[in-house]
Amino acid sequence: MRFNRIAGLVIALAALPLAASSADDKVWSAVVLASCVKKGEQAKPVPRELAPFAPKLAGFFSCDQFEILGSAVKSIDEKTERWLVPTPNFWVCAKAVREGAGYRLNLEFFHDKRRLLETNAKLGPNSPLFVRGPMHARGQLIMVFEIKP
Amino acid sequence: MNNSEIPSAPEEKWTAYLDGKLTTADAAAFEREHFDAAAERERQSKIVRAVRTHSPSPALRNPDFLNERILREIAPPPAPASARETPLWSLWRLVTASAFCLLAVGAIYALFVRGHEQRQERYLAQVLSVQPGDTFLDATVLDADGLAVVWIDGLDKLPSDYALQ
Numbered sequence: 001m002r003f004n005r006i007a008g009l010v011i012a013l014a015a016l017p018l019a020a021s022s023a024d025d026k027v028w029s030a031v032v033l034a035s036c037v038k039k040g041e042q043a044k045p046v047p048r049e050l051a052p053f054a055p056k057l058a059g060f061f062s063c064d065q066f067e068i069l070g071s072a073v074k075s076i077d078e079k080t081e082r083w084l085v086p087t088p089n090f091w092v093c094a095k096a097v098r099e100g101a102g103y104r105l106n107l108e109f110f111h112d113k114r115r116l117l118e119t120n121a122k123l124g125p126n127s128p129l130f131v132r133g134p135m136h137a138r139g140q141l142i143m144v145f146e147i148k149p
Numbered sequence: 150m151n152n153s154e155i156p157s158a159p160e161e162k163w164t165a166y167l168d169g170k171l172t173t174a175d176a177a178a179f180e181r182e183h184f185d186a187a188a189e190r191e192r193q194s195k196i197v198r199a200v201r202t203h204s205p206s207p208a209l210r211n212p213d214f215l216n217e218r219i220l221r222e223i224a225p226p227p228a229p230a231s232a233r234e235t236p237l238w239s240l241w242r243l244v245t246a247s248a249f250c251l252l253a254v255g256a257i258y259a260l261f262v263r264g265h266e267q268r269q270e271r272y273l274a275q276v277l278s279v280q281p282g283d284t285f286l287d288a289t290v291l292d293a294d295g296l297a298v299v300w301i302d303g304l305d306k307l308p309s310d311y312a313l314q
Contacts, residue, residue: 033313053296060293069313087314102273115282116301124273130298137309 025125026148029084029092030071034063035139053128061140073148076103090133092145103147125149167193272296
């Protein structure tokens with residue numbers, strides 16, 4: 001009997017991190033300004049969140065400097081939608097349902113009360129979706145959405 | 150028989166006398182009663198000495214074996230094993246413990262090794278559908294060297310005095 005109790009405890013301890021990993025997942029959104037470094041100036045360091053993707057983004061958007069203007073993060077709740085407001089002008093509405101190793105998401109991107117885009121996507125952890133936003137005098141605005149474990 | 154006890158029957162008293170088990174006083178009294186007792190004891194002593202001299206005890210070739218046999222015969226029988234007593238690790242427990250160990254190893258591998266690899270290396274972003282917000286906009290899904298990018302066309306350029314933060 002005591003052996004069975006110990007075995008049950010072992011199973012519970014083994015399953016605890018697995019359950020906690022999905023319960024702790026978060027949605028993260030940011031507004032990024034992509035720009036070209038002016039002559040004579042030094043490029044700002046790449047934000048840690050974008051470091052793995054910066055080389056590809058630089059090639060795609062023809063820029064060499066990335067700056068996070070604002071970001072927001074919230075825990076995932078599959079029953080309700082989540083609103084993220086990385087900056088006062090841009091926000092995202094996200095509805096997430098777990099599917100396999102990632103999530104199936106319905107995302108709506110807004111800019112100053114104007115709905116820019118609605119999309120359905122499947123995202124894995126640390127696999128951001130990039131949305132090209134409007135141009136600004138300082139550079140290209142990019143909205144980023146990501147699942148963070 | 151105790152030496153202080155005096156045998157009652159004459160035969161027993163004779164035997165005790167010949168074996169030297171009577172006290173000195175009793176032996177003297179017995180010799181006074183039986184004048185040939187001393188001679189008889191002397192004759193018996195000679196016979197015993199002669200037998201011991203000419204018939205020594207046989208030498209044993211393997212005395213340890215006999216001792217072992219004797220000890221085994223006189224040893225108490227082993228106590229029967231209790232029916233409730235079970236071995237510490239029965240086969241069932243061993244199998245169950247092995248299964249739990251495998252489960253724990255698999256969980257650790259999935260959580261820390263495979264999960265870490267997936268988080269660090271595998272990029273999983275698949276855009277299933279896009280719908281522009283209004284009729285003035287257009288949205289296209291592009292592949293930026295493996296990264297998923299949704300390109301929105303039709304947006305006005307923001308003025309330089311537009312506050313970004």
